[in-house]
Amino acid sequence: MTQQVVLIPGDGIGPQITQVAKRVMEAAGADIEWLDRPAGAGAFEEFGHLIPPQTFEAIENCHVALKGPITTPIGKGFSSVNVQLRKHFKLYAAVRPVRSMPGIKTRYENVEIVVIRENTEGLYSGLEHEVVPGVVESIKVATETGCERIARFAFNYAKQRSRRKVTVFHKANIMKMSDGLFIKCSDRMHKQVGEGIEYQELIIDNGCMQLVRDPNAFDILLLENFYGDVVSDLCAGLVGGLGVVPGANFGDDCAIFEAVHGSAPDIAGLGIANPLAVIMSGVMMLNHIDQSSAADKIKNAYDLVLAEGNCEEITRDIGGTASTQEFAEALIKRM
Numbered sequence: 001m002t003q004q005v006v007l008i009p010g011d012g013i014g015p016q017i018t019q020v021a022k023r024v025m026e027a028a029g030a031d032i033e034w035l036d037r038p039a040g041a042g043a044f045e046e047f048g049h050l051i052p053p054q055t056f057e058a059i060e061n062c063h064v065a066l067k068g069p070i071t072t073p074i075g076k077g078f079s080s081v082n083v084q085l086r087k088h089f090k091l092y093a094a095v096r097p098v099r100s101m102p103g104i105k106t107r108y109e110n111v112e113i114v115v116i117r118e119n120t121e122g123l124y125s126g127l128e129h130e131v132v133p134g135v136v137e138s139i140k141v142a143t144e145t146g147c148e149r150i151a152r153f154a155f156n157y158a159k160q161r162s163r164r165k166v167t168v169f170h171k172a173n174i175m176k177m178s179d180g181l182f183i184k185c186s187d188r189m190h191k192q193v194g195e196g197i198e199y200q201e202l203i204i205d206n207g208c209m210q211l212v213r214d215p216n217a218f219d220i221l222l223l224e225n226f227y228g229d230v231v232s233d234l235c236a237g238l239v240g241g242l243g244v245v246p247g248a249n250f251g252d253d254c255a256i257f258e259a260v261h262g263s264a265p266d267i268a269g270l271g272i273a274n275p276l277a278v279i280m281s282g283v284m285m286l287n288h289i290d291q292s293s294a295a296d297k298i299k300n301a302y303d304l305v306l307a308e309g310n311c312e313e314i315t316r317d318i319g320g321t322a323s324t325q326e327f328a329e330a331l332i333k334r335m
């Protein structure tokens, strides 16, 4: 049955890479009716809203979206559209699979980590204020409901995919109450729903050191919002960078798929962005909507193109010379 999917092009490199991803999915035979809807800085200029009502409405109706990256001003201006979408649709679980890709040389081999990040609480609650001039406060929120929900998600995810271990990174030695609650709930959920899954807690500074020393020691990482944001980029660096790591944001009845990377303003409009991460996010989305034969076709195609490693078929960030379009053509040729 044809599935309606909302496509949010986003800002910077977003429109170009999402168009290419759509083309690749169509070439793989995905049975999708795309509803293009705006959000982000561009949407604000055109419609006067960062997330126009028609975008909220379309996601509410379809329950699935593929999103390009969205620019957020640094240190001033509007609050993050991504955070707003995640909160509005209660997309509490960000899932970012990080794996060594054929043909992409890095310091490590056979890395296979899934970063599971709590997406709605922590420091990203956006509760900041000036107490007196020169003193600001940023409030970190952790609720028992939110901590249990993400931990339950992580252990269920591990069981469904036959993974072996969940490691929680925390700083409960300093943030005894908020991170303390996070590990208490993780431990409780391990006992309740994590049968057969190994469970480990590491203080995050030590965890990061161990991660770059031996990433193969890790399987699933479970983190609160801020740590998850930072550590997922670190993990991307282990396997070749932001161009090769997909992501999904899951709630109980809605999912938005997007690459881990941002809008890359430094290369926007040059036609050289790597569309692979958003294409891989599209593969996660196709599996989510039960269109796994199209998903497999695309995955086989990019594994082949990367393994062959022809410079003219891969983008600059991973050692080639291909444009965004040329990379997409190479994938379509292999299907």
Ligand code: NAI
Pocket: 013, 068, 069, 070, 071, 072, 073, 082, 242, 243, 258, 259, 260, 261, 262, 263, 264, 265, 266, 267, 272, 273, 274, 275, 277, 317
């Ligand atoms: P970024 O991920 O946009 O870029 C970091 C570096 O990686 C840049 O050198 C960029 O050229 C490169 N890069 C990123 N994606 C690439 C791709 N697909 N192909 C080739 N090279 C790529 O991070 P940055 O510069 O910190 O953020 C830029 C903007 O993006 C900010 O406004 C930020 O808030 C936003 N952002 C949005 C996200 C989202 O919508 N999910 C996630 C992260 C950042």
